[in-house]
Amino acid sequence: MNIQVNRRSLLAGAGALSVSVVLPGGKARAAVFGADKRPPLIPQNLSSYVSINADGSAVCYWGKMDMGQGTDLGSAQMVAEELDLPIERVAILQGDTGTSVNQGGASGSTGIQMGGTALASAAAEARFQLVQMGSKHLNIPADQLRTENGAVISKADAAKKVTYGELIGGRWFDTQLEWNNQIGNALFVKGAGTRKPVAEHKVIGTSPLRRDVPPKVTGSGDFVVDIKVPGMVHARVIRPPVAGASPVSVDEGSVKDIPGVQIVREQAFLAVVAPREYDVVKAARQLKVTWSDVKPPFPGNAKIYDHIRAAPVLMKGGDKPVGDVEAAFRNAAKVIEATYEWPFQSHASMGPACAVVELKGNGEAVLYTGSQKPHFTAEGAAAMLGLPKDKVRGIWVPGPGCYGRNDAGDAAADAGLIAKLTGKSVRLIYSRADATGWDPKGPASVHKARAAIDKDGNVTAWDFGSKGFSRLDVNSNESAPHDNLAGQMTGVALKPTHIFNTPEESYGFANKRKTWETIPPLLDRASPLRGAHLRDPLGPQIHFASESFIDEAAFATNTDPVAFRMKHLKEPRDLAVVKAAADKAGWQPRTAARKQQTGDVARGQGVAYAQRNGTRVAVVAEVEVNVRSGKVWARKVTVAHDCGIIINPKQLTMTIEGNIAQSLSRCLHEEVKFNDKNVTSVDWETYPILDMVEAPESVEIVLINMPNIAPSGAGEGTMRPFAAAVANAIYDATGVRIRQAPFTPERVKAGFV
Amino acid sequence: MEGDAPVCRKRRDPVAKIDLNVDGKAHVIDADPAMPLLYALRDDLGLKNPRFGCGLAQCGACTVLVDGVPMRSCVMPVESMTGRKVTTLAGIQKDGKPHKVQQAFIDEQVPQCGYCLNGWVMTSVALLESNPQPTDAQIREALTGLKCRCGTHISMLRAVKRAAQA
Ligand code: FES
Ligand code: FES
Numbered sequence: 001m002n003i004q005v006n007r008r009s010l011l012a013g014a015g016a017l018s019v020s021v022v023l024p025g026g027k028a029r030a031a032v033f034g035a036d037k038r039p040p041l042i043p044q045n046l047s048s049y050v051s052i053n054a055d056g057s058a059v060c061y062w063g064k065m066d067m068g069q070g071t072d073l074g075s076a077q078m079v080a081e082e083l084d085l086p087i088e089r090v091a092i093l094q095g096d097t098g099t100s101v102n103q104g105g106a107s108g109s110t111g112i113q114m115g116g117t118a119l120a121s122a123a124a125e126a127r128f129q130l131v132q133m134g135s136k137h138l139n140i141p142a143d144q145l146r147t148e149n150g151a152v153i154s155k156a157d158a159a160k161k162v163t164y165g166e167l168i169g170g171r172w173f174d175t176q177l178e179w180n181n182q183i184g185n186a187l188f189v190k191g192a193g194t195r196k197p198v199a200e201h202k203v204i205g206t207s208p209l210r211r212d213v214p215p216k217v218t219g220s221g222d223f224v225v226d227i228k229v230p231g232m233v234h235a236r237v238i239r240p241p242v243a244g245a246s247p248v249s250v251d252e253g254s255v256k257d258i259p260g261v262q263i264v265r266e267q268a269f270l271a272v273v274a275p276r277e278y279d280v281v282k283a284a285r286q287l288k289v290t291w292s293d294v295k296p297p298f299p300g301n302a303k304i305y306d307h308i309r310a311a312p313v314l315m316k317g318g319d320k321p322v323g324d325v326e327a328a329f330r331n332a333a334k335v336i337e338a339t340y341e342w343p344f345q346s347h348a349s350m351g352p353a354c355a356v357v358e359l360k361g362n363g364e365a366v367l368y369t370g371s372q373k374p375h376f377t378a379e380g381a382a383a384m385l386g387l388p389k390d391k392v393r394g395i396w397v398p399g400p401g402c403y404g405r406n407d408a409g410d411a412a413a414d415a416g417l418i419a420k421l422t423g424k425s426v427r428l429i430y431s432r433a434d435a436t437g438w439d440p441k442g443p444a445s446v447h448k449a450r451a452a453i454d455k456d457g458n459v460t461a462w463d464f465g466s467k468g469f470s471r472l473d474v475n476s477n478e479s480a481p482h483d484n485l486a487g488q489m490t491g492v493a494l495k496p497t498h499i500f501n502t503p504e505e506s507y508g509f510a511n512k513r514k515t516w517e518t519i520p521p522l523l524d525r526a527s528p529l530r531g532a533h534l535r536d537p538l539g540p541q542i543h544f545a546s547e548s549f550i551d552e553a554a555f556a557t558n559t560d561p562v563a564f565r566m567k568h569l570k571e572p573r574d575l576a577v578v579k580a581a582a583d584k585a586g587w588q589p590r591t592a593a594r595k596q597q598t599g600d601v602a603r604g605q606g607v608a609y610a611q612r613n614g615t616r617v618a619v620v621a622e623v624e625v626n627v628r629s630g631k632v633w634a635r636k637v638t639v640a641h642d643c644g645i646i647i648n649p650k651q652l653t654m655t656i657e658g659n660i661a662q663s664l665s666r667c668l669h670e671e672v673k674f675n676d677k678n679v680t681s682v683d684w685e686t687y688p689i690l691d692m693v694e695a696p697e698s699v700e701i702v703l704i705n706m707p708n709i710a711p712s713g714a715g716e717g718t719m720r721p722f723a724a725a726v727a728n729a730i731y732d733a734t735g736v737r738i739r740q741a742p743f744t745p746e747r748v749k750a751g752f753v
Numbered sequence: 754m755e756g757d758a759p760v761c762r763k764r765r766d767p768v769a770k771i772d773l774n775v776d777g778k779a780h781v782i783d784a785d786p787a788m789p790l791l792y793a794l795r796d797d798l799g800l801k802n803p804r805f806g807c808g809l810a811q812c813g814a815c816t817v818l819v820d821g822v823p824m825r826s827c828v829m830p831v832e833s834m835t836g837r838k839v840t841t842l843a844g845i846q847k848d849g850k851p852h853k854v855q856q857a858f859i860d861e862q863v864p865q866c867g868y869c870l871n872g873w874v875m876t877s878v879a880l881l882e883s884n885p886q887p888t889d890a891q892i893r894e895a896l897t898g899l900k901c902r903c904g905t906h907i908s909m910l911r912a913v914k915r916a917a918q919a
Contacts, residue, residue: 068865068903209862216867217858218851219802219842223868226801257767278785278792281808350868350902351806351814400806401866401903432807650862654908658865661904684811684900692896695906697889 033133034171043101043187046129046173049122050079056150056165057089060123063103063187063375064115065095065396067403069658069715070210070651071111077647078116081196081203082123083130083164084147088208095374095396104185105373106402107476108613109713112647114185117710122177125191129175133167184477198645198707205705207650212398224370224397225351225429229358232425233262234277235418236284238270239438242677244294244523246489251288258283264421268526269489271418273426284431296676297523305341305740308446308467311519315470315498323511328461332452336556338549340449341740342468342541344672345442347534348687351400352435353411356427357381357419364391365419370399371408371478379479380409384416384486389479392416403535403662407439409478413486433682438485441672442534443469445500447545449552452511457557459568461511464503464546466538469531470518472497476533488526496521496531501538503546504611504720506571528679529672536716539612540666540723544741547608547724551731560589561607561728569609573642573706577618578609580640580702585620593735600628603635604733608721614712615643619725625733630749633694634664634726639718640702644709655714656701663722665690669742772835775800776844786832791815793831794841802842803871806900813872813899817841823876842871845878854878857916858909865903872899877913886917 039045050060060079066072076092083090093099103115127147134152135142144155152167154160163169177189198204215221240246246268255261255272261283264271272283299307329335356368365385371377378394385392399408407430415428430438445468452461473496474483481487482495500516522529554564562582569575581587588594588605596603602625609618622636637660646652669688673681681687727738736751773780775798782797789808794800794817806814808827815827818840826839845852851859854877864870873896880887880895887895892913901909 068867070862209859212867213862213864214851214859216864216870217842217855217874218846219871221867222801223804225795225804228799276792277796278788281792348902350812350866350900351804398866398868400868429805432809432811654862654865654905657907658904661906662902663904665904683807683809685809689900689902690904690906692899692906692909693893695893695910699907 031136034168035174036171038172039174041101043179043183043189044176046122046125046175046177046191048101049119049189050126051172052164052168054165054169056163056169057091058083058085059091059093060119061100062092062094062115062119063100064105064111065372065374066111067106067372067401069655070648071116073208073210073651074112074647075116075119077203077206077208078112078120079123081201082120083127085150087203089150097375097378097394101187102183102375103187105375107185107372109715109717110185111713111715112711113614113713116647118188120195121188121190124193124195125177126173126193128191128193129173130164130167134162137162137167204645204647205649207648210651222397224354224356224368224399227356227368227397227427229356229425232356232358232427233273233275233422234280235271235273235415235426235428236280236431237414237428237434238272238284238287238289239434240268240291242291242294242296243528244297244525245291247289248292249290254288255283255286258286262422263287264418266417266421267490269417269486271414273418273422273424298529298674298676300675301343301671301673304343304444305446308444308519313467313517314520315518316515317500318513318515319502321513322509323461325461325463325511325513328511329450329452329463332460333455334453334556335450336453336552337448337450338552338739340447340545340548342445342544343741344444344529345534345666345670346436346672346681346687347403347406347439348436348689349400349402349406352430352432353407354399354427354429355408355411355415357385357415358425359419359423363387366393366395367412367416368395368397369408369412370397370402371412372402372404373409373476373478376477376479377409377412380484381412381416383479383481384413385420404533404537405440405474405476405478407435410485412478413481413484417486417490436687437679437682438528440474440530440532443471443531443538445469445538445541447542449545449549451549451553451556453557459509459553459557462507462509463513464549466500466502466516466542467519468500469521470496470498470500471531471533471537472499473521473531485526494521494524501542503542505546505569505609506574506611507568508570509568529674535662536612536719539610539716539720540663543608543610543720544667544723544727547610547721548727548739551606551724551728552737555592558591560591562587563589565607565609573616574609574611576704577616577640577642578607580704581618581620581638582607584640584700584702585622585638587620590732593732595733595735597627600626602627602733604729604731606725606728606730606732608724608728610717610720612713612717612720615714615717617641617717617721619718619721621725621729623726623729623733625730625748627734627752630745632668632726632730632743632748634696636698637696638700638702640704641714641717642704642706643714643717644706644711646703646705647711649703652703652714653701656718657699659716659718660699660722661690661695663719664694664696664726667723667726667741667743668694669744671742769832771831773831773839774837775839776841784831786830788831790817790826790829790831790834790839794826800841800843804868806868811900812869813876814869816872816875818875818879821879821882823879842874852878853919854881854913854916857912857919861908861912861915863905863908863912865905869899869901873901873909877916880913881917
């Protein structure tokens with residue numbers, strides 16, 4: 001290829017970019033490589049993942065986004081590694097349908113596991129292509145070239161070199177990759193370039209600092225709430241006081257003193273808009289609405305577990321059983337069993353969701369969202385706008401932390417509907433009550449566990465069954481109206497997927513069964529108690545039960561809980577995390593609750609472990625229980641964590657720390673309260689979370705690096721065993737077995753009687 | 754289903770001229786005197802922070818310093834700000850350099866989403882002003898009531914201790 005390109009066409013090509021690309025400097029190229037315009041943004045094109053700026057730095061384009069755990073940085077490190085560039089010279093653009101293909105957004109802790117891995121594979125191909133170009137440019141065979149610090153260099157003579165910038169800076173790769181035909185998390189691409197061997201890693205395994213931290217800390221960065229678009233109005237929604245009710249009449253006179261207020265109504269959907277934000281706050285407060293009379297739909301939180309036990313089963317599932325479980329139970333010398341209960345929990349994101357929909361006036365729109373899945377969320381907004389999905393660009397902007405499917409996707413669809421009904425660009429922000437009260441919930445469940453024990457005290461069978469609401473009453477993929485409140489409130493029928501999980505572990509019991517059953521959602525239309533993904537969907541509830549019961553089985557067989565796990569776990573990596581956590585924590589073996597008490601304070605230590613999609617985590621919690629008040633303090637937490645090869649140890653550590661605090665919050669405090677009419681947990685008083693005075697005194701994290709194992713996720717693994725470690729520690733401290741979360745003072749105290 | 758602090762219904766002038774001094778700059782806005790300061794900062798002055806987290810004085814996302822004292826701007830009527838100095842997260846920097854508390858939060862890589870930071874940073878700034886060498890217990894006590902949903906509590910404690918050493 002030896003084409004003359006003039007500067008004008010280069011400029012045109014650069015102008016089409018949404019990133020600033022420095023134009024090539026004075027150095028002439030021997031040949032011109034690549035394309036001057038970005039090839040179509042499709043998964044097969046190398047240009048969809050990586051480009052080289054004129055100064056030789058790189059930009060990668062990530063169809064995921066980072067929620068504050070540094071997975072964007074980790075993915076950029078993986079790209080830098082393959083491109084032989086220092087990390088400072090690799091920028092990453094994320095979560096924008098205009099610049100990246102759909103890699104599924106932040107989802108299932110796959111940011112690095114799948115998102116980063118796909119980018120790294122593309123980057124390996126980019127490096128391969130750069131070497132081919134370098135070969136032509138330098139007139140040296142490719143196999144006699146190497147890359148270093150952004151240049152292709154002759155192996156024999158380091159003076160013979162050409163930089164990436166000189167080769168293709170400011171232009172676009174125009175070659176293709178082999179694509180696995182998947183979009184979303186599973187998207188993977190591959191070219192002729194192969195990934196570097198671990199021994200040559202320079203960037204992976206180091207801890208550069210996150211780039212989003214300084215602007216966040218100094219207040220200069222944008223959140224969704226900071227986005228302003230021309231001509232936009234502010235909006236608030238008005239949710240029914242009784243779930244399932246719709247507005248029968250609306251008294252417009254009740255808000256007529258508020259300038260510019262407009263009422264937006266379509267079937268059960270009701271909102272107000274006004275030019276000034278405070279005016280919509282007032283209007284939402286003041287508007288008089290008569291709601292339809294509906295039968296209160298809920299059992300109330302006090303009766304939720306009875307409801308679950310009695311509810312019809314919609315779907316059953318489970319893992320392939322091992323051995324003959326029934327026979328083992330028939331022949332058992334002793335059978336132990338227990339039931340565990342976990343409540344609905346809320347995302348309760350730090351700020352209520354916000355979405356901005358900008359109408360471009362030409363049949364196109366832009367959605368600014370903090371949702372974890374902007375590619376899908378933009379489709380959700382497009383559906384409500386009545387626009388084809390390719391006419392709505394979704395741009396992710398940081399929002400309040402999102403740990404699964406929070407309220408962000410509903411806000412985007414609501415904003416789309418309001419924009420359609422008003423014909424105006426809209427910025428919608430929920431109230432605190434809209435957010436905590438009406439966000440999708442982590443589902444409530446009950447778990448029944450049984451173990452058969454023979455006359456010699458061996459566990460011969462294990463039977464674990466869960467029953468609860470599906471984790472997908474609404475899908476995490478926010479693209480369909482039936483999965484969004486705006487769709488559901490405007491007459492689209494629900495379409496829940498019935499799915500539950502089983503414990504993920506490697507206990508080698510000879511006979512083993514793990515099953516689940518799901519029950520119908522509580523309401524056949526827009527519901528504040530719809531089950532959805534909340535950080536490690538079902539993981540905390542299932543492993544609270546299964547790992548508490550492992551403890552019960554250990555004591556029932558006169559075995560120390562760590563020794564029990566070491567005896568029965570089969571996978572070496574699982575054994576390694578349990579041992580590492582126990583060693584680091586100074587585990588003290590025991591075969592009964594130690595009940596160490598001084599004054600009012602009982603102290604105990606508990607262990608639990610779980611796998612999660614390749615990752616293995618063991619937790620040892622050391623708690624103090626005030627036997628007078630029932631209050632639990634997790635004084636010290638030790639985590640041993642193996643998620644394969646470690647990309648950035650510092651950010652991994654921070655991610656695990658966040659898991660610890662959020663897990664602690666969920667197991668000590670969090671329960672969505674509701675009466676027969678609606679959710680009554682609507683703010684931080686009625687949905688309390690961890691307070692600073694309750695933060696652990698010390699946290700020890702043991703990172704186990706497995707350089708030859710592909711990276712798996714770290715965003716959720718620690719959430720799994722955490723609650724059980726705390727419950728097991730409470731048992732060690734007090735002899736009280738807590739089988740219902742959260743472990744509130746009342747519940748703990750009730751165990752003393 | 755109320756999600757915000759009570760709106761003052763005793764309406765005098767629906768709109769009045771209000772003087773504000775924010776981050777060292779004087780402003781005059783036309784606003785409902787009962788409107789919380791937060792909306793003036795965000796909507797009228799176009800500042801990016803503080804942020805709306807609850808509107809109920811329960812979380813701290815809207816925290817600003819008023820005459821050096823951390824206050825929750827989501828419940829402070831804008832009219833009560835006349836003659837007082839409001840400082841936001843962006844305003845505690847000196848000569849374009851982060852405040853030592855901000856620098857410690859950066860060094861410790863504290864924030865995840867960062868939405869909560871106004872409360873924690875501003876309250877820590879005020880704490881270190883009044884008590885430059887706080888104990889662990891005093892830091893926890895000073896920061897009690899603030900919310901961080903991402904669970905960055907552990908690194909925040911480290912950061913405040915680091916700032917106290919700086
Ligand atoms: S927004 Fe002011 S305290 Fe929550
Ligand atoms: S960092 Fe997300 S709420 Fe504190």
